[in-house]
Amino acid sequence: MTELMSSGIELLMAGMGIVFLFLAMLVVAINIMSAVVLRFFPDEPKASSPSVVSTNDKRIVAAITAAVHQYRHDHK
Amino acid sequence: MTELMSSGIELLMAGMGIVFLFLAMLVVAINIMSAVVLRFFPDEPKASSPSVVSTNDKRIVAAITAAVHQYRHDHK
Amino acid sequence: MTELMSSGIELLMAGMGIVFLFLAMLVVAINIMSAVVLRFFPDEPKASSPSVVSTNDKRIVAAITAAVHQYRHDHK
Amino acid sequence: MENLLSLWHSTGLYNFTAGQAFMMLVGFLLLFLAIKKGFEPLLLLPIGFGAILSNIPVAGIAEEGGLLHFLYYGIKLGIFPLLIFMGVGAMTDFGPMLANPKTLLLGAAAQFGIFASLIGALALNMVPGLEFTLKDAAAIGIIGGADGPTAIYVASKLAPDLLGAIAVAAYSYMALVPLIQPPIMRALTTEAERKIEMQQLRAVSKTEKIVFPLMLLLLSILLLPSATPLVGMFALGNLMNASGVVDRLSQTAQNELINVVTIFLGLAVGSKLSAEAFLQLETLGILALGAVAFAIGTAAGVIMAKIMNKFSDTPINPLIGAAGVSAVPMAARVANKLGLESNPHNFLLMHAMGPNVAGVIGSAVAAGVLLSLVK
Amino acid sequence: MENLLSLWHSTGLYNFTAGQAFMMLVGFLLLFLAIKKGFEPLLLLPIGFGAILSNIPVAGIAEEGGLLHFLYYGIKLGIFPLLIFMGVGAMTDFGPMLANPKTLLLGAAAQFGIFASLIGALALNMVPGLEFTLKDAAAIGIIGGADGPTAIYVASKLAPDLLGAIAVAAYSYMALVPLIQPPIMRALTTEAERKIEMQQLRAVSKTEKIVFPLMLLLLSILLLPSATPLVGMFALGNLMNASGVVDRLSQTAQNELINVVTIFLGLAVGSKLSAEAFLQLETLGILALGAVAFAIGTAAGVIMAKIMNKFSDTPINPLIGAAGVSAVPMAARVANKLGLESNPHNFLLMHAMGPNVAGVIGSAVAAGVLLSLVK
Amino acid sequence: MENLLSLWHSTGLYNFTAGQAFMMLVGFLLLFLAIKKGFEPLLLLPIGFGAILSNIPVAGIAEEGGLLHFLYYGIKLGIFPLLIFMGVGAMTDFGPMLANPKTLLLGAAAQFGIFASLIGALALNMVPGLEFTLKDAAAIGIIGGADGPTAIYVASKLAPDLLGAIAVAAYSYMALVPLIQPPIMRALTTEAERKIEMQQLRAVSKTEKIVFPLMLLLLSILLLPSATPLVGMFALGNLMNASGVVDRLSQTAQNELINVVTIFLGLAVGSKLSAEAFLQLETLGILALGAVAFAIGTAAGVIMAKIMNKFSDTPINPLIGAAGVSAVPMAARVANKLGLESNPHNFLLMHAMGPNVAGVIGSAVAAGVLLSLVK
């Protein structure tokens, strides 16, 4: 095996080792962090899908509400 | 006539010649291209004016439709 | 008092002097300018708050108007 | 006291030269034209402001280390005009031109203004004190292309000293198109010709619009590589738009990117409006030749349209020939307006857009010729 | 094995210096202030992040060839602060100031903070170990201008080594305006003064708003050319907005362009927060002097307003004098808040916007004086 | 006549070399793939266009003084890939990954593709005519990271000559993910495994999302400083978005800024597609190895997921392992699609997003290793 190839294999081992080490440490760190945050710094949980009404939509809805009220008023 | 002026006139002739040659070749090329495309690669013709409803409008229309339905429902 | 400090005090006096001079001249200039503009080049005064309807709102209103008309038409 | 004196010696009042004061007036004039008269404000406002900033004594904003000096590299390296050309390409719809390709020839004819004013510049050398080289003359001629970025690109390569005057002339005359063109168009056409109605244009397919910029680029590569920086960036912008697959890039190219570059380009052009460069007899020559170039280009386009109308099986209104100078979309609007005057049912706008965008191609091709032959 | 050792030698853990670790903590502190405390997050978030990135051992992100080193050229060449100033100009409405021009003098008075802290910096030289040059003192004083881009512009020219500390102090104290100002304002005014209601401002015509930036620029050209890069770009932005003819340029200047430049400027400023430059006795001095500058500027503005109220025919609430420091629009809001506390019907916001934007002009003028006289 | 001859000598037709013509065809092929096949059009359209522009004879657009030559500095200095990474960071939602952190290991496993193809490149040296150095091999291996900016960043540092081929391979194979991955995923999993449903992910709090990018950066600083330019800019973008306090900066980073940089980056990459650099046996090797890298990365991810499923208390569908290669979000969509084929109620998309974004981190870490160990 050439010297180049042995460098390559060393690189493979060091590289995958570090990548796994890094991401495994990140897993541990995230678990600790999440535990700490959820216990000591809880915030309102991220709003899930229902409230996807954007500002724009809100304005549309407001405009519609106004229009419909107007309509009711004019035609009652 | 100065040498400069004769260069200028040469430039005029070469220039207008090339401009016309270029654009004339482009005319020919476009005609061929259009024929080939329309014959062998027809696609849906470019939608003309009617369907100018943009995404935004569509969302508005959707919101209105919902609002009006709601209104009908509430007031029937 | 060090030479540095005396430079500093000179700077303080020159600086505040120029700042005041500059802004005072600007006051005078604005007064003259406003008088000239209002007298000789009056334009429509800047529209105040009421007409804040943006293009977007106008489109919304247009869409609503259309929708409500359609609704009236369909249900009369 | 010493300090106050040194302060007085640092004021603009103390250091003003007559030339700087005059150029500042030119700057204010450009601002006035841009803001009050609506002359191409997108360019003339930053150019005018740049002219003022670069003529401030002591401050050195256009000198080594100053902002405008730095921004000028964007012109010197050809970056700003090419990026603007990409944005313009993304905004251009070749549909009307593809629907009636023979109108491309109108865009060719109108480039006669470029070469005629080139000859004019050389002829002006007879005036004592004027000495235009062939490069100068070519850079001046390109004003007749009625296309800002092309004019700036060519001038920055061939005659950087004249850049300020050339850019100002190009944008000013583009703003004046609605004044310059109508008399020429009326003089060269009969009422009957102006009444001619043209056939409705066919719809152009998306594939044609995608293939066209590539074809244009290919032709330019084969025939005139010196035009490919301009034509290429234009075709890139157009392809980004026409292909429909990179809308976010196309939108950015025709909005934020072109806006930023326009501010920078305008300021940088303005920085070339220094007293030494601008307050020369040459500048008067350039302004005069620019007007001539627009007029001759307009006339050539109209005459070409009249000739084509004779030989064409479908009618061609000679007014649309004037749109061949480019100056998109003003020239096309002028044609439309004159058409409506003679015939209230005659909407020429779309028909004039063909020659109008062809004029952009035509002047890029002419620029390529000049860049390749003028050494 | 050798490889592993070389890897260990390349880790941050192995290479950390105490100074780097400390500066990284400073970076995290800035992020905390920006995100959790809402301290000027637009600047302090990128600055804090830049501080972290530039103190990473081995990586060399702030060294030759690194991204932050490259971005720093934008400050060194003065480009970033000037582009931000253009954007700020485009966002500024001079209407309230034009409606009541005498409030400009409040913006003048508040600049006393700049020069007082300049003197303070020189006085601090008595502390052993501190050695501020006149240039350093001037750069520190400008913190009192309460205007980020102006402070960065001046510091980059006069004292680049202190740039990091100066920028951090400037933005931090701007964020602290709602804490620093009220006690001073209360101490210097009586309840009766704080209750003073001011006359409604007249509407300002569009033409006045267009002419003003040009007039401002002209005055700066005549009197103080060294201030024209700052004043000029500010006036350009303002003119683009006020003229209404180049809305797309104005929008880009006050949105995408200023956003991009803000990210770059913040990172580049952060790259100057290196241990060698920041962990000095000087930094403590700068932080102390910055607070003093804000306090003195506030006091000077309030006192000036009290004096003017004595001589004015229309009443002037002294609280609006505090807005003269600039720190737009926080200082104006603070004045409004204190006014409402004393008199629930007393809306001072618009009245305070006049001195507030005047303060921006005032500190640009003061910057011009410093740049021109401090050699 | 002389003029005409010189004109003919200046045409592209006269000056074309076979290599240039071929590379232009490659450019057109890339455009075809981008526009008609929808292959990563945001990058492949500008790259293809850049390839055409840079191979135009005479014009010299990619040579000193040409636009593409200038734009290439943005890659050479590492600016463009880092700015894109910042924008990608701002677009990335780490929520699904934070809800199920162990899926990070899938993103680690899939990086095996990088190192396996690195070995493959060295093995290919046995083929006569191929001579990959260790740097070359590392740059080729990074294609397996399935992450465009990372690949370009690493290639620009280690093997700029191969940059064009590497970038084209990386983006092409990313576009081919829906074709490359499914057969491998089916071969390595049983129908029963593919049917596995996963538990719904918990909601992740805003604070967690804010802390995560900082934690990621910190770990990278401590362990692998060479990865911090990439990881840092990614974390900056992510923090700008997650913090919610600098929305205007975050929006600009993920829209206008990334769009502008994408156009420039694409053109600059295209400028490296010259005949001399691309028409080499090496290119074929690179293309082959890239495919191998994607395949091996996919396989490694799936196998890792199978192993984890054995030991995990909650079920893990092995299909999501394939998403560990990154190629966000296509790889996650592929996993979702295959999951639905086997079980119409099995929505894996969110579960696959965890490994998917973990793959981005994984390849940035691998890039750091290569940059630090390959000298």
Ligand code: NA
């Ligand atoms: Na033209």
Ligand code: NA
């Ligand atoms: Na101020």
Ligand code: NA
């Ligand atoms: Na990856």
